[in-house]
Amino acid sequence: MMRQAVLLVARREFIERGRSKAFLISTAFTLVLIAAIVVVPTLIGGDDATTWTLGSVGVIDGDMVSDIDALSGLDVTVVGASFDTVGAAEAALEDGDVDLVVVAGKEILTVEHTSQTLIALTTFTLESRARLDRMRELGLSESEISELNSPTYTTRTIGDVSVGPSANELIAVMGTVLLFISIITYGQWVLTGVVEEKQSRVIEVVLGAIEPRHLLAGKVLGIGGLALIQLIALLGEGFILVSAFDLVDLPATSLGAAGVIVLWFILGFALYATAYAAAGSLVDRMEDAQNAAFPLTLVLMAGYFIASFSFDTDNPILRAASLFPLFSPMAMPLRQARGDATPVEIIFAVAFMVAAIWFVIRLAGRIYTGAALRTGGKVKAREAWNSPDR
Amino acid sequence: MLAISNLYKTYGDVIALDGCTFAVEPGQLLGFLGPNGAGKTTAMRAIFNLIKPDRGSVTWRGEPIDPQIRRSFGYMPEQRGLYPKMRVKDQLVFLGRLHGMERRMANTQAALWLERLGLAERAGDRLEELSHGNQQRVQLAAAVVHDPELLVLDEPFSGLDPIGVGAMTEILSEYAARGTCVVFSSHQLDLVEDLCEDVVVINEGKVALDGAVRDLRNATDHRYLEIETSNASPDWLRGIPDTEFLSADGPTVRLKVPTDFDFAEVLRNTAGTTIERFSFLPPTLSEIFREAVGQ
Numbered sequence: 001m002m003r004q005a006v007l008l009v010a011r012r013e014f015i016e017r018g019r020s021k022a023f024l025i026s027t028a029f030t031l032v033l034i035a036a037i038v039v040v041p042t043l044i045g046g047d048d049a050t051t052w053t054l055g056s057v058g059v060i061d062g063d064m065v066s067d068i069d070a071l072s073g074l075d076v077t078v079v080g081a082s083f084d085t086v087g088a089a090e091a092a093l094e095d096g097d098v099d100l101v102v103v104a105g106k107e108i109l110t111v112e113h114t115s116q117t118l119i120a121l122t123t124f125t126l127e128s129r130a131r132l133d134r135m136r137e138l139g140l141s142e143s144e145i146s147e148l149n150s151p152t153y154t155t156r157t158i159g160d161v162s163v164g165p166s167a168n169e170l171i172a173v174m175g176t177v178l179l180f181i182s183i184i185t186y187g188q189w190v191l192t193g194v195v196e197e198k199q200s201r202v203i204e205v206v207l208g209a210i211e212p213r214h215l216l217a218g219k220v221l222g223i224g225g226l227a228l229i230q231l232i233a234l235l236g237e238g239f240i241l242v243s244a245f246d247l248v249d250l251p252a253t254s255l256g257a258a259g260v261i262v263l264w265f266i267l268g269f270a271l272y273a274t275a276y277a278a279a280g281s282l283v284d285r286m287e288d289a290q291n292a293a294f295p296l297t298l299v300l301m302a303g304y305f306i307a308s309f310s311f312d313t314d315n316p317i318l319r320a321a322s323l324f325p326l327f328s329p330m331a332m333p334l335r336q337a338r339g340d341a342t343p344v345e346i347i348f349a350v351a352f353m354v355a356a357i358w359f360v361i362r363l364a365g366r367i368y369t370g371a372a373l374r375t376g377g378k379v380k381a382r383e384a385w386n387s388p389d390r
Numbered sequence: 391m392l393a394i395s396n397l398y399k400t401y402g403d404v405i406a407l408d409g410c411t412f413a414v415e416p417g418q419l420l421g422f423l424g425p426n427g428a429g430k431t432t433a434m435r436a437i438f439n440l441i442k443p444d445r446g447s448v449t450w451r452g453e454p455i456d457p458q459i460r461r462s463f464g465y466m467p468e469q470r471g472l473y474p475k476m477r478v479k480d481q482l483v484f485l486g487r488l489h490g491m492e493r494r495m496a497n498t499q500a501a502l503w504l505e506r507l508g509l510a511e512r513a514g515d516r517l518e519e520l521s522h523g524n525q526q527r528v529q530l531a532a533a534v535v536h537d538p539e540l541l542v543l544d545e546p547f548s549g550l551d552p553i554g555v556g557a558m559t560e561i562l563s564e565y566a567a568r569g570t571c572v573v574f575s576s577h578q579l580d581l582v583e584d585l586c587e588d589v590v591v592i593n594e595g596k597v598a599l600d601g602a603v604r605d606l607r608n609a610t611d612h613r614y615l616e617i618e619t620s621n622a623s624p625d626w627l628r629g630i631p632d633t634e635f636l637s638a639d640g641p642t643v644r645l646k647v648p649t650d651f652d653f654a655e656v657l658r659n660t661a662g663t664t665i666e667r668f669s670f671l672p673p674t675l676s677e678i679f680r681e682a683v684g685q
Contacts, residue, residue, distance in 0.1 A: 201471025208465035
């Protein structure tokens with residue numbers, strides 16, 4: 001019956017708020033916003049996906065085009081175009097229809113803005129082919145040719161210096177932002193929900209039937225469940241769009257990084273929402289709700305700022321914050337998703353957090369129980385704590 | 391049976407309950423009276439564990455009230471309120487289920503109550519869209535939707551129009567008739583006198599009167615004697631031994647007399663005035679109430 005009371009309250013919160021305009025509009029808006037963040041740069045930056053058109057007088061040599069294409073790298077596509085006369089090829093070059101023209105495999109025609117890389121690649125390809133032909137003319141065997149062509153050097157990449165963020169870094173940053181927004185938004189929903197029950201006086205009817213702690217638990221669970229589903233939907237949308245538009249390679253660990261965001265959302269929400277409920281129980285007017293919750297909001301934002309100043313790199317402040325329960329929900333997922341946190345750090349952060357949640361639930365539960373039925377102005381937290389009617 | 395025994399509760403220097411003791415039997419419709427601040431709301435809240443008394447006990451059928459039992463009670467607090475943005479029927483189903491009803495049963499009962507209160511067409515509206523009177527009706531439905539074994543209502547008649555009072559009266563009587571314990575507080579003593587056989591009056595946290603209205607009225611040591619005479623100046627009725635001259639309204643005089651008053655005392659002093667009509671009346675509930683609370 002106790003579990004049923006919690007579930008009934010949770011279900012009410014979930015359904016009533018899930019079909020509220022506020023939820024539907026904010027969800028739709030955020031879905032669109034994420035789509036915009038992911039997709040728009042791809043569409044605008046469409047010109048960057050370079051295509052070089054290689055012109056040739058006479059029938060174009062397909063092998064040459066595919067060789068240059070292979071050398072040009074992933075970002076560039078090289079296509080060929082054939083022209084009957086040198087004049088036609090020059091005209092096309094001037095009009096910008098082609099980027100470079102090879103005349104009879106001997107001469108390269110360019111214009112001022114022709115890519116130096118394309119010129120170099122074409123020159124290199126033509127010379128290689130010429131060299132190969134000469135070798136064959138000299139009667140060298142294929143094995144000798146292969147021997148001569150084998151590289152005399154090896155390539156070694158030092159360090160892990162990558163240009164642009166990796167997929168997991170992207171998830172870490174986007175995820176931390178989403179997580180913070182979710183905790184603060186839905187924490188405030190718990191806050192205003194508690195105040196609303198006091199302001200409308202329905203609290204006395206409800207508490208005539210069930211225990212205060214069950215009402216509190218149901219409220220946090222119901223709103224938290226809604227927030228969790230929204231968060232997963234938003235992360236899922238990000239994943240699908242990123243994959244669909246090939247923005248970055250999503251390694252298998254990305255799902256783990258997203259899981260980390262979800263885990264820390266659950267932990268962070270449990271802590272902050274319960275605390276928000278206690279703050280809300282101290283006042284009985286919506287106007288006073290934000291004031292009552294201000295210290296809490298401040299701590300939550302401090303945690304986020306510490307994380308946001310460290311979006312690029314790991315540092316000692318972030319490391320410390322990631323272990324401190326009030327800040328760890330914002331700091332730790334960032335480090336974990338980025339791969340900066342050691343397993344020991346993660347275990348300690350989660351353990352501290354679970355202990356803090358246990359502590360806050362007891363503290364907030366007692367304040368809430370002591371204050372929920374007190375109306376007519378603000379209640380001091382100390383008075384609520386010591387209330388004889390708990 | 392609900393038994394409230396020796397409840398004490400203080401808030402700082404204020405004594406809210408000072409040994410309050412009374413009981414409500416099944417089928418009884420008990421009027422719970424007292425001036426403002428007498429401790430009525432505190433006593434009612436104690437039944438629902440909304441406050442914890444410093445001392446004393448509240449029992450149901452001789453047992454302490456656990457959450458399971460409490461769920462079978464119905465409560466209408468003095469401060470009315472439901473979820474403003476929740477749809478009316480959803481609200482009743484939710485509250486019914488909090489009181490332990492199965493979903494289907496809660497749905498059926500909620501629909502029946504809305505039908506009965508003339509709100510069937512508003513079932514899908516948000517509470518805040520209803521008029522004040524209709525919100526009061528929903529509040530009543532919220533207290534009874536789960537068919538409570540004990541119904542406690544704090545000032546159920548306040549703010550109701552005469553039609554609302556009629557509906558409320560009917561429902562309270564109906565519940566008492568089918569064996570529910572019903573207790574409600576009110577300041578409308580005439581209404582209580584019409585509706586209830588039994589009352590409890592508390593003052594300063596203590597029970598000042600407890601019993602059947604008729605017995606309480608008969609048990610008083612005085613009656614009211616109303617005399618209408620043919621003479622417009624009834625001063626001759628002043629100064630009769632053992633009586634108190636209360637008022638004169640033209641030829642009609644009201645005296646307070648002992649229960650065993652001998653009417654011959656009046657006849658002895660008529661001095662030629664004709665007595666058109668007279669009657670002995672026990673005090674009204676309102677008068678008993680005022681005496682009990684010392685005002």
